[in-house]
């Protein structure tokens with residue numbers, strides 16, 4: 001019976017066969033312990049000399065790291081294994097011998113591991129992180145489908161900049177100039193006017209010269225957009241969504257969180273509602289915490305965000321930023337036109353801004369005025385203005401950065417480990 005490691009629980013005390021790679025091995029004269037992985041999980045195979053042919057035992061003893069095999073054996077319970085099972089091997093067939101696998105069980109430097117990302121992905125730790133990433137994606141679709149949103153795919157090649165023109169990747173589109181999408185938002189606004197509640201999930205690109213643990217050049221964003229929704233209602237969707245993600249990961253990724261030694265109690269605390277503070281209050285809080293040089297009107301950097309987050313045991317919304325440090329499309333607060341109806345959601349434990357969102361300007365004249373202030377003239381944006389011309393409605397939306405969320409839930413320090421093949425400043429390989 002052929003099976004996978006993830007399904008061995010269905011074959012207790014039965015003999016099964018599976019394809020696997022050898023991730024590690026210990027052996028003595030009479031017994032060999034093979035650490036096997038097949039992509040679905042990890043299991044130990046025990047090869048007892050007296051129980052197998054001489055050929056099989058010799059093969060087990062000489063097997064090199066990352067060689068591929070077909071292994072046959074009986075599945076038994078093993079309470080010492082975090083996985084709960086082991087295999088008593090009866091037969092072993094070599095598929096391919098791996099010679100000198102570069103990533104050995106000893107410690108390696110980050111640059112070395114990044115150069116071997118295509119092989120590093122095979123490690124238990126990377127496996128755990130990617131499973132958590134997958135769970136967040138799965139739970140995202142589940143959440144939005146339950147809430148009546150429609151998945152809409154905005155284009156990747158675009159003629160309009162959503163988040164300012166300085167960080168665009170330029171490319172040639174026949175005889176026109178085009179960019180790689182920084183955000184699907186503008187298109188999602190059009191989609192919201194057509195379908196009401198929509199969400200996107202796709203890659204976005206930013207030519208940011210930032211080399212921090214939170215910045216990727218190519219990252220994936222989930223962008224919901226909702227017609228007939230005001231600022232505060234959008235915050236409620238955000239806190240419900242993030243809580244849903246956290247609780248899904250706690251429930252479905254116990255093994256992975258254990259491998260990563262994540263403090264699960266911290267994740268269990270991620271339950272709506274989340275605290276909200278205004279930008280003004282955040283500035284006061286920072287001054288109290290000794291950031292004397294912060295002035296009203298300045299944007300917050302990572303140290304500021306981390307300091308603010310430290311005052312809360314849940315993620316915190318910072319709302320009502322000054323309009324001059326935020327995007328052109330954000331709606332001014334009717335009670336104070338110097339600030340906009342926006343919020344950044346800041347994660348605890350120093351993971352930084354997870355979500356950026358806002359209510360959008362729905363007035364045509366005001367949007368035209370913002371266009372001029374931001375030098376966004378030209379035909380490329382005409383369609384976006386037209387959304388305010390034909391049945392304009394209050395609407396709001398937000399973008400959640402997938403990799404920062406994966407880093408936060410997994411407890412990994414740097415976003416480079418949260419995407420299979422990270423694109424970083426100066427790194428396009430592998």
Ligand code: 4AD
Nearest residue numbers: 183185215216219223353354355356397398399401
């Ligand atoms: O705050 P941002 O720039 O917002 C937007 O792009 C809006 N158009 C979203 C919307 O309203 N539909 O980006 C949203 C989120 C950030 O909060 C952060 O989590 C993530 O995207 N993000 C990055 N993640 C990794 N690397 C980068 N360089 C990132 N830039 C933003």
Ligand code: MG
Nearest residue numbers: 344353355356
């Ligand atoms: Mg932002």
